[in-house]
Amino acid sequence: xxxxxxxxxxxxxxxxxxxxxxxxxxxxxxxxxxxxxxxxxxxxxxxxxxxxxxxxxxxxxxxxxxxxxxxxxxxxxxxxxxxxxxxxxxxxxxxxxxxxxxxxxxxxxxxxxxxxxxxxxxxxxxxxxxxxxxxxxxxxxxxxxxxxxxxxxxxxxxxxxxxxxxxxxxxxxxxxxxxxxxxxxxxxxxxxxxxxxxxxxxxxxxxxxxxxxxxxxxxxxxxxxxxxxxxxxxxxxxxxxxxxxxxxxxxxxxxxxxxxxx
Amino acid sequence: xxxxxxxxxxxxxxxxxxxxxxxxxxxxxxxxxxxxxxxxxxxxxxxxxxxxxxxxxxxxxxxxxxxxxxxxxxxxxxxxxxxxxxxxxxxxxxxxxxxxxxxxxxxxxxxxxxxxxxxxxxxxxxxxxxxxxxxxxxxxxxxxxxxxxxxxxxxxxxxxxxxxxxxxxxxxxxxxxxxxxxxxxxxxxxxxxxxxxxxxxx
Numbered sequence: 001x002x003x004x005x006x007x008x009x010x011x012x013x014x015x016x017x018x019x020x021x022x023x024x025x026x027x028x029x030x031x032x033x034x035x036x037x038x039x040x041x042x043x044x045x046x047x048x049x050x051x052x053x054x055x056x057x058x059x060x061x062x063x064x065x066x067x068x069x070x071x072x073x074x075x076x077x078x079x080x081x082x083x084x085x086x087x088x089x090x091x092x093x094x095x096x097x098x099x100x101x102x103x104x105x106x107x108x109x110x111x112x113x114x115x116x117x118x119x120x121x122x123x124x125x126x127x128x129x130x131x132x133x134x135x136x137x138x139x140x141x142x143x144x145x146x147x148x149x150x151x152x153x154x155x156x157x158x159x160x161x162x163x164x165x166x167x168x169x170x171x172x173x174x175x176x177x178x179x180x181x182x183x184x185x186x187x188x189x190x191x192x193x194x195x196x197x198x199x200x201x202x203x204x205x206x207x208x209x210x211x212x213x214x215x216x217x218x219x220x221x222x223x224x225x226x227x228x229x230x231x232x233x234x235x236x237x238x239x240x241x242x243x244x245x246x247x248x249x250x251x252x253x254x255x256x257x258x259x260x261x262x
Numbered sequence: 263x264x265x266x267x268x269x270x271x272x273x274x275x276x277x278x279x280x281x282x283x284x285x286x287x288x289x290x291x292x293x294x295x296x297x298x299x300x301x302x303x304x305x306x307x308x309x310x311x312x313x314x315x316x317x318x319x320x321x322x323x324x325x326x327x328x329x330x331x332x333x334x335x336x337x338x339x340x341x342x343x344x345x346x347x348x349x350x351x352x353x354x355x356x357x358x359x360x361x362x363x364x365x366x367x368x369x370x371x372x373x374x375x376x377x378x379x380x381x382x383x384x385x386x387x388x389x390x391x392x393x394x395x396x397x398x399x400x401x402x403x404x405x406x407x408x409x410x411x412x413x414x415x416x417x418x419x420x421x422x423x424x425x426x427x428x429x430x431x432x433x434x435x436x437x438x439x440x441x442x443x444x445x446x447x448x449x450x451x452x453x454x455x456x457x458x459x460x461x462x463x464x
Binding site: 005006009010013014017020021024025028029030 | 328331332339340350357359
């Protein structure tokens with residue numbers, strides 16, 4: 001019998017508090033915009049932060065209040081975005097879709113200057129004399145970008161270079177930020193041609209370190225009919241506003257540095 | 263009930279047995295939310311409010327429920343129950359009545375539910391102001407006052423810590439001790455200096 005007293009007392013307390021809270025939650029219920037939950041439900045929920053908001057819920061709040069555009073989400077599919085626009089009764093304004101690209105084609109083609117035996121990620125390796133590769137501009141070949149990609153869009157190839165899966169890439173900018181050599185950039189999905197090199201060295205030095213680097217020969221400039229590619233500081237740069245992806249520069253490039261992507 | 267007792271409670275709760283720096287309660291929020299003064303102050307005010315109110319409620323529970331039924335060994339669980347319920351309730355009320363205040367307290371109010379300083383005050387009150395399972399004369403007022411004072415002590419420690427850490431943001435600090443390691447070092451030095459109050463006896 002004695003055990004009943006504590007059980008009943010605590011039970012009584014629990015019931016009183018429970019009922020009290022239940023009543024309070026009814027009485028003090030706050031009306032939340034029902035669209036908020038709907039919008040949040042339609043968002044991908046990966047909380048990647050690529051939009052600049054604090055997770056998907058923060059993003060939902062800021063598109064509801066009009067602070068951000070629906071299109072700022074890089075992950076949600078077009079259908080989902082249209083549905084969100086429908087919920088909010090707004091027109092969806094689409095921006096340009098882009099993907100991340102690696103501007104290096106060295107990988108195992110570039111020899112090592114020394115044996116690096118430190119922590120196996122690019123940021124650490126870069127701290128040691130700018131990495132172990134002959135080319136100080138190029139990819140170090142550890143998989144830091146692969147680790148950081150929240151969508152599994154990057155894989156390491158046998159040639160020691162990360163490959164971007166353009167169907168999975170959401171252009172969240174994470175790899176662009178983490179790469180110590182700044183080898184990634186976001187390019188428009190429509191642009192099929194890219195320069196697979198980031199070396200600002202003189203052509204002679206680049207050629208000595210890498211068999212596929214840009215040697216600044218300017219043949220691509222001459223080949224381009226649209227004035228879209230220029231050699232700036234010993235490196236070919238494509239202006240994607242002018243580029244039509246015709247592929248003339250790809251044909252012209254003697255080092256096969258300018259490439260079309262799959 | 264006399265004024266000297268109140269003074270003693272005040273001095274001992276704020277300085278000698280400062281809840282953070284001498285009793286080492288509520289350290290989680292002390293380290294986590296002390297980076298800037300404004301949120302630190304918000305958290306401190308929320309804690310002060312909750313410690314005061316929970317001191318009162320737990321005193322009532324202890325005096326009128328646990329002691330008559332000889333259930334003082336159940337105080338931990340029942341105090342936690344009371345505190346959690348109370349914090350939930352306050353959150354609802356604030357959210358309804360004053361959205362700006364709700365945004366001001368933000369995440370800190372629910373965090374207090376699991377802040378051991380709050381439970382610490384409740385248990386301390388039960389230890390200090392009940393002798394032989396009988397309430398000391400004026401113990402209700404002492405308990406409420408101790409709740410306020412522990413909150414004040416918490417505020418003091420938080421403000422000191424956040425002030426120091428705000429200044430440290432501008433200093434060149436070795437990367438290895440930046441942020442939390444440095445926070446721990448500061449906290450330990452502050453704690454040592456607060457131990458200096460220990461010689462005071464009233």
